[in-house]
Amino acid sequence: MAILFHNTLTKQTEPFESIRRGRVTMYGCGPTVYDFAHIGNFRSFLFADLLRRYFEFMGYDVRQVMNITDVGHMTDDQVADGAGEDKMQVAARKLKEAKKSGGVEAGAVENPDDPYQVAAYYTDAFLEDGRKLGLKVAFEYPRNILRATQHIDDMLGLIERLVRNGHAYVAEDGVVYYSVESFPEYGRLSGNTLDMLREGSGGRVMEEDQAKKRHPSDFMLWKPDPAHVMKWKSPWGEGYPGWHIECSAMAMRELGDVIDIHTGGEDLIFPHHECEIAQSRGGSGETAFARVWLHVRFLLVEGEKMSKRLGNFFTVRDVLQGKVTGRPVHPAVLRYELIKSHYRANMNFTAKGLVDSAGNVLKLNRFVRQLEEETGGASVEADASHPVLREFREALSDDLNVAGGLAAVLPWSNKKPKDAREALGVCRSINRVLGVAPLEPTTFPQGVEQFGIVHDPAILETCRAIDAARADRDFQTADELRRRLVEQGFQVQTSRDGTSVQQQLA
RNA sequence: GGCGCCGUAGCCAAGCGGCUAAGGCAGCGGAUUGCAAAUCCGCCAUCCCCGGUUCGAAUCCGGGCGGCGCCUCCA
Numbered sequence: 001m002a003i004l005f006h007n008t009l010t011k012q013t014e015p016f017e018s019i020r021r022g023r024v025t026m027y028g029c030g031p032t033v034y035d036f037a038h039i040g041n042f043r044s045f046l047f048a049d050l051l052r053r054y055f056e057f058m059g060y061d062v063r064q065v066m067n068i069t070d071v072g073h074m075t076d077d078q079v080a081d082g083a084g085e086d087k088m089q090v091a092a093r094k095l096k097e098a099k100k101s102g103g104v105e106a107g108a109v110e111n112p113d114d115p116y117q118v119a120a121y122y123t124d125a126f127l128e129d130g131r132k133l134g135l136k137v138a139f140e141y142p143r144n145i146l147r148a149t150q151h152i153d154d155m156l157g158l159i160e161r162l163v164r165n166g167h168a169y170v171a172e173d174g175v176v177y178y179s180v181e182s183f184p185e186y187g188r189l190s191g192n193t194l195d196m197l198r199e200g201s202g203g204r205v206m207e208e209d210q211a212k213k214r215h216p217s218d219f220m221l222w223k224p225d226p227a228h229v230m231k232w233k234s235p236w237g238e239g240y241p242g243w244h245i246e247c248s249a250m251a252m253r254e255l256g257d258v259i260d261i262h263t264g265g266e267d268l269i270f271p272h273h274e275c276e277i278a279q280s281r282g283g284s285g286e287t288a289f290a291r292v293w294l295h296v297r298f299l300l301v302e303g304e305k306m307s308k309r310l311g312n313f314f315t316v317r318d319v320l321q322g323k324v325t326g327r328p329v330h331p332a333v334l335r336y337e338l339i340k341s342h343y344r345a346n347m348n349f350t351a352k353g354l355v356d357s358a359g360n361v362l363k364l365n366r367f368v369r370q371l372e373e374e375t376g377g378a379s380v381e382a383d384a385s386h387p388v389l390r391e392f393r394e395a396l397s398d399d400l401n402v403a404g405g406l407a408a409v410l411p412w413s414n415k416k417p418k419d420a421r422e423a424l425g426v427c428r429s430i431n432r433v434l435g436v437a438p439l440e441p442t443t444f445p446q447g448v449e450q451f452g453i454v455h456d457p458a459i460l461e462t463c464r465a466i467d468a469a470r471a472d473r474d475f476q477t478a479d480e481l482r483r484r485l486v487e488q489g490f491q492v493q494t495s496r497d498g499t500s501v502q503q504q505l506a
Numbered sequence: 507g508g509c510g511c512c513g514u515a516g517c518c519a520a521g522c523g524g525c526u527a528a529g530g531c532a533g534c535g536g537a538u539u540g541c542a543a544a545u546c547c548g549c550c551a552u553c554c555c556c557g558g559u560u561c562g563a564a565u566c567c568g569g570g571c572g573g574c575g576c577c578u579c580c581a
Contacts, residue, residue, distance in 0.1 A: 011510075029581070037581090044581035073579080087579090191509035192577060243579085265581025266511075266574090297511065298575060305574085341519075345512050346574050356518065356531045363530085398522085407520045411529050475540055482542080493544050502544095 003058070003397045005261075006344060008269060008293040009189055013399060016292060018260050023061045026052060027251040027290065029264040029272070030066040030145065032073075033122035034091040036315040037129060039349060040299045040306055043338045044265045047296045047400075049135045050339050051263065053433045054396050064137050064144060065254045068126070070119035071148045072230050073243045086229050088115035091122070115230050116149070123147070129316040132331040133338075134435040146250045148241075152232045154249040155241045158283045159221045159234075167282035168221055171212040176222040176236050181215050183278045189293060190270035219275055221245050244275035248289075252280060262290035266297055296343045302350050314349075324351050327489045330505040332365075332436040333358045339402055339434070358506035360410065364427075364437035367413040371424040379424035388412045388426050396433070405433075454501050459485065463492075463499040470494065 003016040018024050028048035031037045037045075045066070052064045072088030095112040109121045127145075130138030137144050148155075159176055162168035167182045180186040180194060187193050197217045222245075224237030231238050251259060257280070264273060273293065280289035298305075301312040314324060322328045337357040341347040371379075382389055388408050395404030409430055417423035431437055454460065462481055469478040478494070485492050490501040 006511090008510085031581085041581045047581090187509095190576070193508090196508060197577075263581095267576065267580055269510080270576055271578085272580090295511085295575095296581065298581075300574075303573095342512090348518085350517080352517065352531080360530065395520085401520090403519055404521085407529055409529095414529085470540085473540075479541070486543085491543070494539090494542080495544080500544095 001394065001397055004399050005292055005294060006399050008295050009290075011191075018060070019258060019291065022059070024055045024063070024261065025255040025259045026055075026062065026064045026261045026263065027247070027255060027259050028064070028066050028262070029247060029268055030068050031122075031126050032069040032087070033119045033126060034072070034087045035094075035122060036317065037126050038306065038313060038315050039301075039319060039334070039338065040265075042129070042133060042316055043299045043347065044263070044296045045130065045135055046133060046335065046338050047294075047343045048263045049137065049435075050402065050433065051261070051294070051400060052136060053435065054400060057429070057433045058393070058397075063255060065251065066137050066145050067247055067250050068119075068123055068145060068147045069243070069246065070116075070123065071240060071243075071246065072115055072228075086115075088118055088229055091118050095121075119147075119149070125317075132320070133316065133335045134331070144254075146254065148246040148250070149230070151246065151250050151253065152241065154253045155245045156222075156232075156234055158245065158249045158252070158279065159241075161283045162221065162279065165282070167278070169214070170236060173212050174224045174237060175212070175220055177213055177218040178221055178275065178278060178282070179214055180217045180219075180278065183282055185281075186217070186274065186278050189274050189277060192270060192274070217271075219244060219271065221279075244272055245279060247272075248276050248279040248283070251276075251289075252284065257284035257286050258288050259290045261292045261294060263294045263296070266295040269293075269295055294343070297346045299338075300346055300348045303348055306349075319354070325354050325506050327504060327506070329354060330358070330361070333361050333506045336361050336434075336436045340406060342399075342401060342403055344399070354506045358504065360406075361436050362502075362505055364409075364413055368424070368427050368431075368437050371417075371420050371427065374420040375424055377424075378421060379428055380419075380421040382422050382425035382429055386422070386426055389429060392430055392433075405430075409434075454490065454503055459488075459490065459501060463501060466492075466494060466499045470499075 004013050005016050006013045026048065028045070030045065031041055048064065048066070052062050055062045072086040072091075092112040092115070095109055095118060099109075099112070109117050111117055127138050127141055159168060162178065163170070163176065166179075168176055168178050170176050180197075187197070194215065194217060198215070220242035222234055222236050222239055222241055224234070224239035225231065226238045228240050231240055251262070262273065262276075277289045281287070300306070301310075301314065304310055304312060306313050316334065318324070319334050320329050320331060333354060334357075337349070337354050338347075340357065384390070384393075391408035392405045395401045395408060398404065413427075427437065462485060466478045466481045469475070469481065482492050482494065482499075485501055489504045491504055493500050493502075
């Protein structure tokens, strides 16, 4: 069966064929660690995760690599390459403020002026969030998640090659620039042309800075700057790398000169990915860097662009702690919410959507739990021709149509299956991709409670009190106790068999 | 102004030229219940607009309109 993807590079939906049969190499742009990652970032990371799980589900041997940008790039790079304030310093200042106001636990970062400590703090936070949301690659750190600061040598090697073969030059200010005019295909990915870029740059960049470049779109590979907080020795003086070079250097180091798939948010198409292609191909001489480029659309929050000003800017921890719904959200619910719609359509993140997702996640888990009880947990490997598996596979094979896949699973899970063991096998197969029912025990060894099952003795005692009151026909007391449990975020079921509660997942 | 993606019910969303347009949430009616919740049964859209191709289009083509992104750091 054909696997189809909409390739940004060709602007067409085309059949996928990996470079090496049965193997896929994937590179995805990861987070910068100057702050906590937000849900928009995670939509993109989860897309890469889903893609990787899909290929594994299809029997491919997958190697997925992601970067962590822990080099402090500059706040005003757009005005003049390397201008403004170092983002690590901004992060340090914010951390100090947060420590004062108690926003960050004291001692979390001993010395905020040490950029490596700041980076380590936010890297840990990212990994923690990623693991909660079932991001497989987050469990492989430090393998497969590479930090830019650990790969300066790879970057220097690539820059050297680019200078040597004429794709890069040292300008009179000592900065090493990539010459976009040396690479005829610059602009192919984004649909830009050098002429258009030249015009478009008018009035937006500082003339004096541009004068040192051969073309306004030439971008920085290395900037000598001994005063910079994070700096490394190089043939062009002590300084720091440009922000595009890390991805090229690390992807090629880990995955080879040509990779199968490169992913990222749609905003990265230009300039970041355009520049990556230019650097990588300039260095390798290959006719491609990534054969397929996949880009995730932006996420909106309640119909609006997420911004700190509008107050609709949410980190993963904000959502999990209940900042959106008013009660804690189970990580599987957030995972489901962020993967349920097609990656090439804008998704609208809403409190209502989260609650809806919680309903579906609960339903799927209930279904799996029932099957486990019925079979004692013994599943039968489901035949690939099973209608649900087939539909699921076909939907995902069509440009990773998760919604279509869910459309096959949800109606099916509403009905009692004929063969429970086979059904359980189907669920387990599908869950290797979705990762929500349940959150896989292999990837969540500890720390995440079973879905909705309540162990709190005080709560269970209240349930017994309700039973007692109802037995006495003291309905006023029973109703009052029930009302309190509901207020605390529990779903309460009273029946002849006694009162039981389930934790709301969102 | 240039490049690209998207547009199916209140919300999410399937659909890839042909049975009465999946499914979920919400809503409504009913069963059940001390009352609820949960559960079960039933109801709930002609597919952004216009034109074309076709025996037949939500599905293909052309033109609009709308949303979003990029062209400047950003998933």
